[in-house]
Every structure is written in structure tokens, then in C-alpha cells.
Amino acid sequence: xxxxxxxxxxxxxxxxxxxxxxxxxxxxxxxxxxxxxxxxxxxxxxxxxxxxxxxxxxxxxxxxxxxxxxxxxxxxxxxxxxxxxxxxxxxxxxxxxxxxxxxxxxxxxxxxxxxxxxxxxxxxxxxxxxxxxxxxxxxxxxxxxxxxxxxxxxxxxxxxxxxxxxxxxxxxxxxxx
Numbered sequence: 001x002x003x004x005x006x007x008x009x010x011x012x013x014x015x016x017x018x019x020x021x022x023x024x025x026x027x028x029x030x031x032x033x034x035x036x037x038x039x040x041x042x043x044x045x046x047x048x049x050x051x052x053x054x055x056x057x058x059x060x061x062x063x064x065x066x067x068x069x070x071x072x073x074x075x076x077x078x079x080x081x082x083x084x085x086x087x088x089x090x091x092x093x094x095x096x097x098x099x100x101x102x103x104x105x106x107x108x109x110x111x112x113x114x115x116x117x118x119x120x121x122x123x124x125x126x127x128x129x130x131x132x133x134x135x136x137x138x139x140x141x142x143x144x145x146x147x148x149x150x151x152x153x154x155x156x157x158x159x160x161x162x163x164x165x166x167x168x169x170x171x172x173x174x175x176x177x
Contacts, residue, residue, distance in 0.1 A: 020172040024156040030056040033158065034063020036175050041068065041122050043092035045166070046136050048128040051144030056156050057126045060142070061096055064124060070094045076126075084121075093121045100127040138164030140172075 024030045041047075041064070049057040058076045065074035070085035076098055085094040125132050133139070141161040147153040160172050 020160040020176055022158045022160070022176045024056070024158055026154050027056065027059050030059045030156060030158075031063035031066070033175065034060040034065075035067035038064045038067025040170055040172070040174070041092075043120050043122065044136075044138075045122045046132065046139040047122070047124045048132065048139055048141045049124060049126045049144065050129050050141070051156075052146060052148055055144040055146045057144060060144070060158075061094075061124050061126070064122070065094055065096075068092070068094055068122065095121045095123045097123065097125040097132075098127060099125055099131050136164070138166040140167055 022033060024033060037060075047064075049060065051057055058074070062074040065072075065085055068085075068091055069088050070091075070093065071088050072083070072085045074083075074085060074094070074096060081099075082095060082097040085096065087093055123135075129141070141163065143159045143161070145157040145159070147155065160175065162168060162170060162172060
């Protein structure tokens with residue numbers, strides 16, 4: 001007779017995916033990074049973009065829109081807060097949010113119904129750190145670093161940090177081509 005199996009405790013959290021660091025040297029390369037990233041995205045993905053003004057957050061999102069094949073020009077939604085770009089094919093819509101002018105956390109963003117949109121859309125939130133983390137335990141954080149001050153330097157260092165099981169399983173190193 002076999003001994004009874006030991007009781008199973010809660011599942012261990014997935015190991016965090018290693019950060020992926022990518023150097024981008026032009027706005028076109030930033031758009032291309034967005035186009036490549038679009039190929040690994042699926043409905044339910046939340047991307048949080050951070051970086052200084054002019055770092056390339058909207059440029060990257062423009063590339064995402066191109067790669068996802070969505071309708072409409074992807075521009076900064078600073079004054080409208082959020083724009084929905086429906087898919088021109090059978091992919092998910094892109095919801096592009098600019099949380100720069102929002103001072104509160106998720107409570108202030110509730111009017112945007114992001115929690116309703118999340119399951120069937122790809123949501124990109126610029127300036128979202130500290131504001132949208134409660135939407136899901138699985139998200140991709142993209143930090144874009146650039147030289148600040150009076151410079152014409154186009155070099156950007158993009159750090160991708162996958163949080164949660166979804167991103168622990170994703171191979172983001174394919175983006176660093």
C-alpha cells in the first residue's frame with residue numbers, strides 16, 4: 001500500500017523573467033521595436049511605459065499599432081487621456097492611455113473602464129507606474145532611458161521587465177535583434 005501523497009500547498013509564484021535591455025539609436029528603431037513587440041502581444045496584455053518627456057513612449061506605441069494592424073494614427077492621447085484603436089483584422093484592439101495628467105491611482109482611472117477592456121484588448125499606459133498595477137498581476141514594464149538636458153542624442157536604453165506568469169513564460173530576448 002502506498003503512502004498518501006503529501007498535501008499540496010499553494011503554487012509557488014513564477015520566477016520573474018530576466019530583464020531584457022535593448023539599445024535604440026533612432027526613432028525608426030523605436031518604432032521597429034514596437035512592431036516586433038506587437039508579435040508577442042495578445043488580448044489581455046497590459047504594458048506600462050515610463051520615461052522622460054520625449055523618450056519615445058508614443059513612438060514605440062505607434063510601432064505597436066502598426067505591428068498589430070489597428071485603425072487610426074497612433075498619437076499621444078495626452079489631452080483625451082485614452083484612445084481605442086480597433087483592429088483592422090482579427091486581432092485585439094489597442095487601448096492607448098496617457099496617465100501623465102492623472103494624479104491618483106486606479107480610482108481616478110476607473111472612469112476609463114480599463115478593467116473591462118483588459119481581457120479583450122492590449123492596453124498600453126504611458127506614465128502608468130503607481131496608477132494601474134492593480135489591474136492585473138501580469139504586466140510588462142518598459143522603462144525608456146535617454147540623456148536629459150540640451151542634447152540631440154537619439155540613443156535610448158529600453159529595459160523590459162515582465163511581471164507575472166504570462167511574462168515569465170515569454171521569450172522577450174527575441175526583441176533584442
